[in-house]
Amino acid sequence: MEKIENPVAEAEVRWRSAAEGGRRSGNPTAPVYMATAGFVTDEDSEVDHGRVLSVLLQKTGELDEQRWTYLVGFLVPELALPHLRSGGVLQVLEGPRIVGTARITAVLGEPSGE
Template identity: 35%
Template sequence: MMESIASPLPTVTLTWLSSREGGRKSGRPTAPVHVPTCVFPLGGEKAVQPGWPAVADEIFSILLEEIGTAGSPSTRRYNVDFVAPDLVARFVQPGADVVVLEGGKVVALGRFDEVVQR
């Protein structure tokens, strides 16, 4: 199990969906570094791609290390890295949205805060 992210790229603020909203039944993850998948909504995919985001053309592995709270109990800030950072570089910008998935199910919605270039 990974304990921390050595060189985070961005930070992200995520709101974890409740089980009533279709999110995780166990609540937000508690592992030191959580590794789900994610997609980057660019606009209009949901209308033209049935089953989006689970069937998105580009799904990426994201590494999340919690660094603090951000308002409500379901909203947290995270250091972020990616298994393939070069493939996501064009999507990762301050203010860009991200959708976190587990097994094709949307579990969290977020927005990048700060981006560090390597």
Template identity: 45%
Template sequence: MIEHIENPAAVATVTWLPAEKGGRRSGPPTGPVYAATTAFTTGDPIESEPGWPATDPRTMSILLERTGSAPQITESMRVGFIAPELATSFLRHGAEFVVLEGPKPVAHGVVTEVLEIG
């Protein structure tokens, strides 16, 4: 289990979908760092295709680390990526992304701060 993101790329506000809207039945993750897949929304025509975002070839691995002490439906989180070079062209203040568990969206996020990746 990952305990901490060493070089976060950004900070984002993440809102977890309720179970009745397809979100996690157990609610927001409780571990220190949550790993999943993500796709950034860019207005690309692929986003209107059936199965998006799970079918987006730009989907990448994301790491989310809570900045507060307890899980919340909407929370500020540090954001990292397994392969940060895949995310750099999408990272900007206000960029939106969808968090996936398999093909299922479980949260959405908005980048509030881009950090220096070092």
């Protein structure tokens, strides 16, 4: 996938280093990174692994080595919309491992469908 057709939000993502349990291969390099993610009340909260969603992240900028900006989409956006708010936190997962933390910086509105 080259781009997210109908992004629902913008976010700042902090990627965990391999030493912190993050991606051993480094930060994602695909135009659109696809993973699972769960909404949490704050960055230190546990993810309910029974309530994770498929997330799409399209890089738009780089703040520093570990923090990047992204457009955010979901494979089933209707499931995410009730939880989507500016300042909300998503834990980005690869399997059961948290590899990044996304803080929603802007909600872009209702999607028109992927």
